Amino acid sequence: QVQPVESRGGLVQAGGSLRLSCAASGRTFSTYGLAWFRQAPGKEREFVSAISWSGGSTAYADSVKGRFTISRDNAKNTVDLQMNSLKPEDTAVYYCAARYQGIASAKSSYYGYWGQGTQVTVSS
Numbered sequence: 001q002v003q004p005v006e007s008r009g010g011l012v013q014a015g016g017s018l019r020l021s022c023a024a025s026g027r028t029f030s031t032y033g034l035a036w037f038r039q040a041p042g043k044e045r046e047f048v049s050a051i052s053w054s055g056g057s058t059a060y061a062d063s064v065k066g067r068f069t070i071s072r073d074n075a076k077n078t079v080d081l082q083m084n085s086l087k088p089e090d091t092a093v094y095y096c097a098a099r100y101q102g103i104a105s106a107k108s109s110y111y112g113y114w115g116q117g118t119q120v121t122v123s124s
Helices: none
Strands: 003-006 010-013 018-025 032-039 046-051 058-060 068-073 078-083 092-100 118-123
Touching (some): 003 092, 018 118, 032 068, 058 068
Parallel strands (some): 010 118
Antiparallel strands (some): 018 078
16 A cells, blocks of 8 residues: 655745655555646645656646646656646645556546645745
8 A cells, every 4th residue: 555645835926836746655656657636725626637657648637738747756756746837726735646557547536545735825
């Protein structure tokens, strides 16, 4: 069993950048598909980005395409989400999710392991 653990988020001004990391506790991430979801106050959890267990496939929500980049470093056992050109509407709690030998799925129900979430706040 793997437990995703997100790095600390933070407060950033609009137009700025922030990098989130998701580390594995318990097992190596190298055989897990990983995804990032987010949930803003009063809204449902939504898909942000995903990467397959092989790293050969990625997926992005339309709202973050061209601004966010997902990558994995199996040597460090982490999956990162580089967020550039941040907007106030990116403010949310960001969650890392994992599935053994998973593809880059945008469905939250696809993932069985979830982190506790980390707050990202973008000020205008």
